[in-house]
Amino acid sequence: MATPQETLRILRRLLATGVSSRAERLLARIHPADLGPVFSGLTPPEIRTVVELLFRQRRAASTLTELPAEMLPMVFEALGDERLAQVIARLELDDMVEMVEWLPEERRERVLALLPEYKLAELRQAELYPPASAGRVMTTRFLALHEDMTAQEAIDRIREAGEDFEAIFYLYVTDEKGHLRGVVPIRRLVAAGAQRRCGELMIEDPVSVGAHADQEEVAQIVARYNLLAVPVVDADDRILGVITVDDVIDVITEEATEDMYNLAGLSEEDRVFRPARESVRRRLPWMLLNLAAAFVAAWVIGLFERTLEQIVALAFFMPVVAGMGGNSGIQALTVITRAIALGEIEFSSGLRAVGKEMSVSLVIGMATGAVSGALAYLWQGSPYLGLVLFVTMMLTMAVAGILGAAVPLLLKAMNQDPAVGSGVVVTNLTDIFGFASFLGIGTLLLDRLL
């Protein structure tokens, strides 16, 4: 198979000749999911041409859903309102909602006005649900059957539905008022006798989620129960839509990226293929916050100017205290954040988790503190310097363990994202505590150190 770079080169050459038929044939051979890397190397006029060619093949919409969302603005800019509306109209509801979110404010209403009326109504309905909720991720194309239908009638319904419906693997059984009663895996329908009723075949009380449920929660449910799809219901248990496993995989991947990014103080849009200018703009505010915290640490050290003047060697060990403390904090933070994300925290209570992280860090602090103390003694010849380093590292690392575990749990308890800002808070508080205790204890033992 050609690499994306090779495909891109060939495609651009074909486009440059102006004869679109060969470019069209090349595009027809590429899976929509493989077009993303190719798109990222095209100029706006080339993107316009490629979208035109894909549109003729009725593949423009499916290609757009496969692009990383962060790439959409570029594509949108290359397209006129009308063509964009036509492409969007061909999307499934969940993809449509996502795509529209990426439309620049000022173009949104203009493009939406060009959508068919029923599409627009569906979209407006979905937009009533909170961002990142089940209501926004669900597709509204699903097959609901009545309990009294026979297996054969159900199969006939599937035949009628044709290719139009997104992968149907579960059929949902509802009563006359649309309440969800059960689910029939298509496999079971096929294996059953033609005259069996859906009410007999169905698995009763299937797992379902509310339309306002958070997408992360939905993903946890699908992963936990090994589902291929989960029905979305309203407060009265009426089925509204279905979330399929491919969307769940996207959610899981997104949420993992989000957690990793949040720990490092990055925003989710800050991706490898975005322009540098944008990354600077997104990272700068957070780095300025971090700078403020670092200056607090600097100010704390400044309070001990006299001590440092007398024993400059204390300055050598400051990075040891800060580095080891920061690491312990980040380790505790990572374990707890991940446990929250995977729903593992229920295996343990929050308090027990904090206690565990504290004792782990304390023990490691004692071990590495003892080594550090011994090294400091050997290097600088002062047993008291070794003692100060040992005590400080033990204390700082225990505090780091507590902070690393407690900060995300507290954020979670306050219904905040446990990863946002945790990294900056934990490492900077640990630094400040570490410097204050190291230099503070040093000052107390100043006579012995001299």
Add this chain to the structure above:
Amino acid sequence: MATPQETLRILRRLLATGVSSRAERLLARIHPADLGPVFSGLTPPEIRTVVELLFRQRRAASTLTELPAEMLPMVFEALGDERLAQVIARLELDDMVEMVEWLPEERRERVLALLPEYKLAELRQAELYPPASAGRVMTTRFLALHEDMTAQEAIDRIREAGEDFEAIFYLYVTDEKGHLRGVVPIRRLVAAGAQRRCGELMIEDPVSVGAHADQEEVAQIVARYNLLAVPVVDADDRILGVITVDDVIDVITEEATEDMYNLAGLSEEDRVFRPARESVRRRLPWMLLNLAAAFVAAWVIGLFERTLEQIVALAFFMPVVAGMGGNSGIQALTVITRAIALGEIEFSSGLRAVGKEMSVSLVIGMATGAVSGALAYLWQGSPYLGLVLFVTMMLTMAVAGILGAAVPLLLKAMNQDPAVGSGVVVTNLTDIFGFASFLGIGTLLLDRLL
């Protein structure tokens, strides 16, 4: 719904009465996936009883597959060899392989000897594939059809297979030698006329993976093409097994945990519900490595003892340089590691990515360096101190950006896991560079600073 804690309390009370029938009824009402948190709170004798009760309900095997793998040793210890072998024998191949990996060396052969012969042979076969490869994750229960079969004959095959087969949603079409020819989604089979041949209905040249392919690669393929399952083939394109999307979700979750953990220097087994003793044992070696690096940084600072003695204020700003540099490095590292994991790096070349991260960090270094320089000037009254800080931060952050981007790309190019050890290397090299350049430039400008 009762919380896991409540369920645990009730279960333990019922077990304590010695009348197992009520405990059995309670267990029957809980989904296997919800038993994990309950298990973690039981004593070994209680675990033994619960597994007995689940075994009678034929649910012991499915429960075990739902437990976090890190919890298995505890359960294994509570069970006798014979019972354990019986439970393992009821697992699907992929789950069996995973479970056996968690068996302690010294018990493994004893337990395996108790397995039915054909199960053992299957297991031995799977173990020939490398760890974390497609061959180990695949299930060998799948339905393969011949091209000449009619839709009706295929449906009859599904009926015969009964409930035994794991979720069948795709049927694979092979020629007489077992070569993979195409795939028929069950939906299409149902919608088709009874006399259509599978060869006409199938989608030709379906996506497949080799048995030696890395599970992460398999997960990327399934996610990219929105598949529910992917066939595993040998070098001659003969179908060996199938990897289903629920296993892919596990792989995606595992790999995300692994990446996050690796960045923080944690091993994957270090989970919130594992004993503290074990976490200490796992984290300590890495923390000692980190300590060694921190002492190199301390030694570098020690080289500038004279300078620090004369201008102790330099020590105040060391955490600013180290903290900001470390952060820039971790940000670049996170963006690149994630891009590699998601296969996004192909949107950009490695060199371009390094260049981008360098320029982003350089610009942010200039901005935050200018602010820091100004603050240092205002605080300490020395414009030269401000200048030293500005220049150092600019340089250090640019270097951090290069290291953060280049280290994982280099590891990847050497076929190593791009996240293992990256964090410790990047932050410590950045620290050392930062201190050396800050104090080095300070020494060069010593006359101006005094």
